[in-house]
Amino acid sequence: MVQDALPADRRPSMADVAREAGVSGQTVSRVVNGRVNVDDATRQRVLDAMHRVGYRPNSAARALRNGQFHSLGVIMSTLATVGNSRTLNAIASAAVPRGYSITLMPVGHTTQGEVTGAFSRLNEQLVDGVVVLIDEHELDHSEIQLPHGLPVVVIDSNPRSDYPMVDTDQAQGAELATTHLLDLGHRTVHHLAGPRHSYAAEHREKSWRATLARHGRQVPEPLSGDWSAESGHTLGTTLARNPSVTAIFAANDQMALGLLRALHEHGRRVPHDISVVGFDDTDESAHFWPPLTTIRQSFAEVGRRAVDTLLTEITSGAHEPTSINVPTTLVTRSSTAAPPPRTPS
Amino acid sequence: MVQDALPADRRPSMADVAREAGVSGQTVSRVVNGRVNVDDATRQRVLDAMHRVGYRPNSAARALRNGQFHSLGVIMSTLATVGNSRTLNAIASAAVPRGYSITLMPVGHTTQGEVTGAFSRLNEQLVDGVVVLIDEHELDHSEIQLPHGLPVVVIDSNPRSDYPMVDTDQAQGAELATTHLLDLGHRTVHHLAGPRHSYAAEHREKSWRATLARHGRQVPEPLSGDWSAESGHTLGTTLARNPSVTAIFAANDQMALGLLRALHEHGRRVPHDISVVGFDDTDESAHFWPPLTTIRQSFAEVGRRAVDTLLTEITSGAHEPTSINVPTTLVTRSSTAAPPPRTPS
DNA sequence: CCGCTGCATGTTTACGTCAACATTGACGGG
DNA sequence: CCCGTCAATGTTGACGTAAACATGCAGCGG
Numbered sequence: 001m002v003q004d005a006l007p008a009d010r011r012p013s014m015a016d017v018a019r020e021a022g023v024s025g026q027t028v029s030r031v032v033n034g035r036v037n038v039d040d041a042t043r044q045r046v047l048d049a050m051h052r053v054g055y056r057p058n059s060a061a062r063a064l065r066n067g068q069f070h071s072l073g074v075i076m077s078t079l080a081t082v083g084n085s086r087t088l089n090a091i092a093s094a095a096v097p098r099g100y101s102i103t104l105m106p107v108g109h110t111t112q113g114e115v116t117g118a119f120s121r122l123n124e125q126l127v128d129g130v131v132v133l134i135d136e137h138e139l140d141h142s143e144i145q146l147p148h149g150l151p152v153v154v155i156d157s158n159p160r161s162d163y164p165m166v167d168t169d170q171a172q173g174a175e176l177a178t179t180h181l182l183d184l185g186h187r188t189v190h191h192l193a194g195p196r197h198s199y200a201a202e203h204r205e206k207s208w209r210a211t212l213a214r215h216g217r218q219v220p221e222p223l224s225g226d227w228s229a230e231s232g233h234t235l236g237t238t239l240a241r242n243p244s245v246t247a248i249f250a251a252n253d254q255m256a257l258g259l260l261r262a263l264h265e266h267g268r269r270v271p272h273d274i275s276v277v278g279f280d281d282t283d284e285s286a287h288f289w290p291p292l293t294t295i296r297q298s299f300a301e302v303g304r305r306a307v308d309t310l311l312t313e314i315t316s317g318a319h320e321p322t323s324i325n326v327p328t329t330l331v332t333r334s335s336t337a338a339p340p341p342r343t344p345s
Numbered sequence: 346m347v348q349d350a351l352p353a354d355r356r357p358s359m360a361d362v363a364r365e366a367g368v369s370g371q372t373v374s375r376v377v378n379g380r381v382n383v384d385d386a387t388r389q390r391v392l393d394a395m396h397r398v399g400y401r402p403n404s405a406a407r408a409l410r411n412g413q414f415h416s417l418g419v420i421m422s423t424l425a426t427v428g429n430s431r432t433l434n435a436i437a438s439a440a441v442p443r444g445y446s447i448t449l450m451p452v453g454h455t456t457q458g459e460v461t462g463a464f465s466r467l468n469e470q471l472v473d474g475v476v477v478l479i480d481e482h483e484l485d486h487s488e489i490q491l492p493h494g495l496p497v498v499v500i501d502s503n504p505r506s507d508y509p510m511v512d513t514d515q516a517q518g519a520e521l522a523t524t525h526l527l528d529l530g531h532r533t534v535h536h537l538a539g540p541r542h543s544y545a546a547e548h549r550e551k552s553w554r555a556t557l558a559r560h561g562r563q564v565p566e567p568l569s570g571d572w573s574a575e576s577g578h579t580l581g582t583t584l585a586r587n588p589s590v591t592a593i594f595a596a597n598d599q600m601a602l603g604l605l606r607a608l609h610e611h612g613r614r615v616p617h618d619i620s621v622v623g624f625d626d627t628d629e630s631a632h633f634w635p636p637l638t639t640i641r642q643s644f645a646e647v648g649r650r651a652v653d654t655l656l657t658e659i660t661s662g663a664h665e666p667t668s669i670n671v672p673t674t675l676v677t678r679s680s681t682a683a684p685p686p687r688t689p690s
Numbered sequence: 691c692c693g694c695t696g697c698a699t700g701t702t703t704a705c706g707t708c709a710a711c712a713t714t715g716a717c718g719g720g
Numbered sequence: 721c722c723c724g725t726c727a728a729t730g731t732t733g734a735c736g737t738a739a740a741c742a743t744g745c746a747g748c749g750g
Binding site: 368369370371372375382383384387406409410411412 | 727728729730731734735736737
């Protein structure tokens with residue numbers, strides 16, 4: 001009972017379904033794509049045949065035919081930071097209901113060559129557009145060879161970019177954090193900054209600086225970490241040893257965690273002796289000890305807006321470098337309080 | 346100076362390069378794919394032409410032609426847990442150097458319909474194989490309609506699966522944790538378990554139970570959380586109120602964090618009054634307060650092995666349901682110690 | 691009952707790439 | 721100087737799909 005002479009490992013194609021159902025390939029195509037103008041009986045016959053032969057559309061052919069992959073590339077440096085991970089999640093959640101899947105394109109070290117390489121691979125790699133999630137200055141002065149005509153949206157990066165941008169309002173968030181501490185009565189606020197090559201870190205630091213200046217406060221030298229709890233701990237140790245410090249704004253929650261540990265190790269009580277504010281509002285930060293007051297940024301909103309922007313670009317063809325800022329909110333928990341009464345010297 | 350009559354927005358194809366270089370399309374193809382038997386002068390001419398017209402290969406056509414996408418799908422329920430996020434990262438890091446990119450396919454709630462839906466979308470979505478990263482029992486008793494002939498590897502799931510599996514050795518890890526606490530002198534170990542529908546959670550719990558039994562200890566009723574710090578805190582509150590508890594094994598670090606908070610809130614000192622062991626060895630857990638003793642699992646190794654297995658399956662066509670277990674190690678930090686001396690009643 | 695309308699369905703073709711096969715011409719041994 | 725060899729390059733066709741166009745047929749107004 002030989003079925004046919006086909007190589008057994010070939011996936012069934014439209015032609016196979018058509019033969020099985022006794023119709024033309026075109027009719028199968030119409031059924032698959034839900035076109036009208038197909039008789040109900042025929043449609044059912046085709047559906048049955050599809051099921052019987054185990055047909056699934058070949059999207060390579062489909063993509064070739066109509067020039068669309070229904071997939072978005074996300075080019076990112078690392079999944080290790082909570083922020084990137086949550087943003088990616090948000091992008092995926094926004095893209096999937098719109099019928100797009102996500103293709104990851106991680107780049108190790110952000111040297112110019114690597115990013116460009118990733119882009120060309122991405123361009124080969126079946127995507128209709130790209131979300132750039134690389135928060136690095138390097139992207140800036142490189143003459144990055146973006147594939148011509150590939151829609152791009154940038155999250156959290158180069159302020160002088162020619163591409164549409166979506167970002168959390170870093171400046172507003174940092175101001176919120178700093179003002180909160182000032183309002184509590186602290187004379188000034190120290191800053192545990194993010195890495196120097198990060199735009200997000202730069203914006204947060206600048207805004208912290210500006211807020212202090214606006215209130216006429218002294219601006220202490222910030223310490224730069226790398227977003228990791230480890231760096232927060234190392235740098236936090238320095239801060240913990242400085243008795244004049246009463247308030248610290250950490251550039252993210254992970255560094256705040258390391259900072260809290262350093263503070264505990266040196267017997268500085270939080271918030272009694274020192275207040276700490278983080279940035280991100282990680283799921284975990286409510287359970288730090290003490291629970292962390294922090295700036296909540298809406299990763300979901302950023303992801304959604306980025307996908308929306310990109311999809312508009314893709315479908316309309318237009319690409320005006322718009323710029324969207326998503327505001328943050330202050331989440332007050334137990335790591336901040338009024339400063340201790342001044343010890344009379 | 347009209348160049349030609351092409352629609353301006355069409356991406357240049359091989360034919361365009363061929364025309365520009367004055368060769369046939371086939372020669373361009375040979376150059377692109379680095380074949381030998383091309384004269385150096387010709388090769389250079391083609392390379393120049395490619396650059397001039399901004400040519401980039403169309404991988405839809407390429408994929409259609411040779412039936413390979415050079416992309417792996419990852420179907421996962423959520424990116425929110427640290428474990429999933431790190432595993433994904435590991436998979437991506439393993440796949441990229443081998444010339445494969447990663448296509449994400451998140452599924453919201455793991456109802457059977459949803460997973461199947463995701464699979465069919467995945468199959469449409471230009472992948473050569475799939476890594477299943479759904480740690481749910483539902484996958485089990487569903488007659489999941491896996492696309493026929495699509496290579497699959499499962500991470501961390503169904504023990505009676507027909508697919509190759511790669512997983513952290515949950516049992517060995519849980520035994521390590523439990524034994525460590527017992528060796529410290531604790532009479533028994535309480536367990537903050539993961540969700541009931543999770544295989545990983547189930548394995549850890551079973552092994553914890555078995556280890557206690559083997560030592561002839563009483564097995565207290567475990568409490569089930571959902572991997573989140575929040576659930577660790579809620580359940581931890583119950584544990585904190587129970588004065589007989591001296592040692593707790595939490596099924597992951599996030600829950601351990603919530604647990605630590607609950608213990609602090611109730612004035613139970615860690616490790617003086619109560620010892621805590623986690624599972625995962627998150628980057629953060631070294632900075633919990635106190636720094637967490639935990640079981641380190643090698644996400645990188647799991648990801649690498651999964652990709653290797655899948656790639657073997659893809660290239661060889663074979664698919665024996667192999668099973669790989671990646672061992673864990675105990676990382677001793679400051680959250681464990683000998684139990685407090687028994688108070689004479 | 692003729693011819694027009696419009697729906698259901700079939701046929702052709704192009705999308706971009708690359709393997710298989712075909713062609714061309716240079717070179718060298720006999 | 722003829723022919724075989726081999727390197728460089730060209731030509732054809734197929735992958736699976738879907739748009740554009742073609743066909744056939746039922747129903748209906750006049």
